[in-house]
Amino acid sequence: MTDTSQPPADAPRDTPPVVTLTDGVVTLRAHSVDDADAIVEQSTDPESLRWTTVPRPYSREDALGWVEHNLGAWGEPGGTRSWAIEWTDETGAARYGGTIDLRPGAAPSAGELGFGLHPDARGRGLMSRAVRLVVTHAFATPVWGAPVSRVHWRAVVGNWGSRRAVWAAGFSFHGTIPGSHPDPEGGLEALDTWTGSITPGDPLSAQTPWLAPPPIAGERVRLRPWRPDDVDAIEPRHDPEHWMPPRSILRPETFPTWLRTRQERMSEGTAVDWCVADLETDRALGSVTLFSRGGPIGDTAELGYQFFPSARGRGAAKEASRLAVGHALAPAGEGGLGVRRLVAETAADNEASNAVLRSVGFVEFGREHAVDRVAGGGWGDGLHWELLPPGATD
Incomplete structure (x- = not known):
C-alpha cells in the first residue's frame, strides 16, 4: 500500500512529498526531528557501530542534520530515497524502528539498499517487511527517471541480521567480495562483504531454506x-x-x-x-x-x-x-x-x-x-x- 504524504512540519521549505509505504504492520514514512533521540540511540548502539560507518561520536545535532539531509534528497532527481521505519509496540504506541534507504546504483535502472534497526525493533521481522515495501515500490516506480530492474544489497561479512532480512525478502546471494568495505573501527584493512540482489518478478519470500543444527x-x-x-x-x-x-x-x-x-x-x-x-x-x-x-x-x-x-x-x-x-x-x-x-x-x-x-x-x-x-x-x-x-x- 502506498500514498503520497506531505512533508512533516519540521521539513525544509520546498521539500517534495515523501512516498509513505505500509503493509499494515510496518509503515515507512518521512524522517522527523521527533526521531532524533531514537536515531542517536540507534547510531551509538554497539551493533550499529560494529557493522556501519556511522560517525563516531554521534550527537543529537548529527541526527537533526541527517534528518534534514534525508528530506532534502527527495527533491534531487538522482537522490537517495530514505524512510523512517515505524512500528507499533506491545502497548500500542507507534515507535521509530530504524531507517531504510534506496540509493542510486550504477545506472537509473539499478538501486542499492541500505538499512539499520533501532535495538528495540530487532528480532521482530520488521526489516524484512520494510525491504519488501521498498523493493515493491522501486519496481513499480521510475525512481530516478527509468524503471528499476535490479536492487542490490551488500553487508560486511558476519552481519547475519542484515543477511537474514534480505534472505527472507527473496534476495539471491551472489558471493563474497574481498576487501570491499572500510573497517567501521578505522582499521587499515578493508573488510569483505556479502552481496545479493533481487529483480522484478522474483518472489518476495525466502528462495532457499535457512538450516540450523538442532541439538x-x-x-x-x-x-x-x-x-x-x-x-x-x-x-x-x-x-x-x-x-x-x-x-x-x-x-x-x-x-x-x-x-x-x-x-x-x-x-x-x-x-x-x-x-x-x-x-x-x-x-x-x-x-x-x-x-x-x-x-x-x-x-x-x-x-x-x-x-x-x-x-x-x-x-x-x-x-x-x-x-x-x-x-x-x-x-x-x-x-x-x-x-x-x-x-x-x-x-x-x-x-x-x-x-x-x-x-x-x-x-x-x-x-x-x-x-x-x-x-x-x-x-x-x-x-x-x-x-x-x-x-x-x-
Whole structure:
C-alpha cells in the first residue's frame, strides 16, 4: 500500500512529498526531528557501530542534520530515497524502528539498499517487511527517471541480521567480495562483504531454506551448534592427506573462517553442521555434517565427519553419525530433513571411516581407481557409499 504524504512540519521549505509505504504492520514514512533521540540511540548502539560507518561520536545535532539531509534528497532527481521505519509496540504506541534507504546504483535502472534497526525493533521481522515495501515500490516506480530492474544489497561479512532480512525478502546471494568495505573501527584493512540482489518478478519470500543444527542427545555424545570457544578443544591430527580435503580440516588457526563458511552454507540451505560434544563434559570431540554439493539439500544428502585423535576408538563417530542420519531421514514435518537417500565418500584405505559408515547402514556401491594421490607416490582408490532406507525406491 502506498500514498503520497506531505512533508512533516519540521521539513525544509520546498521539500517534495515523501512516498509513505505500509503493509499494515510496518509503515515507512518521512524522517522527523521527533526521531532524533531514537536515531542517536540507534547510531551509538554497539551493533550499529560494529557493522556501519556511522560517525563516531554521534550527537543529537548529527541526527537533526541527517534528518534534514534525508528530506532534502527527495527533491534531487538522482537522490537517495530514505524512510523512517515505524512500528507499533506491545502497548500500542507507534515507535521509530530504524531507517531504510534506496540509493542510486550504477545506472537509473539499478538501486542499492541500505538499512539499520533501532535495538528495540530487532528480532521482530520488521526489516524484512520494510525491504519488501521498498523493493515493491522501486519496481513499480521510475525512481530516478527509468524503471528499476535490479536492487542490490551488500553487508560486511558476519552481519547475519542484515543477511537474514534480505534472505527472507527473496534476495539471491551472489558471493563474497574481498576487501570491499572500510573497517567501521578505522582499521587499515578493508573488510569483505556479502552481496545479493533481487529483480522484478522474483518472489518476495525466502528462495532457499535457512538450516540450523538442532541439538540432539545420544548416550555418549550430543550434537549441538559450534561455539567460538570450541577452538580450545581442537587437537593436531596427522592423518594421511588424501583422507580429507585440507580446507575442511579443523585447525585452531583457521577455525573462524572454517566456522563462518559452514554458517554460510547453512544459511544457503546446503548443509547442516554440528559440533559433536561429550555428553558429560560438553567438550568438542569433532564434527558431523549433512550437505549437498549441488544447491540446497533436497532428495539426497551427503554425510561427512571428522574427529580429534583423543575422541577416536570410543564409539563417538558411530553414535554421532547415527544421530545425524536419523535427523536426515526424519520427515520435514517432524523437524528432520526428509531426504530419501544418503551418500558418502571415503578413501579405500581409511578403514576406521569405512567401519563407521557400515555401522549406520551404508553400503558400498562404487570404487574409483587411482583417484587419491598418496604419500610416498602412487595412487589410492576412493569408495562411494549409499544408504537407502526401506521404501526409498517405491
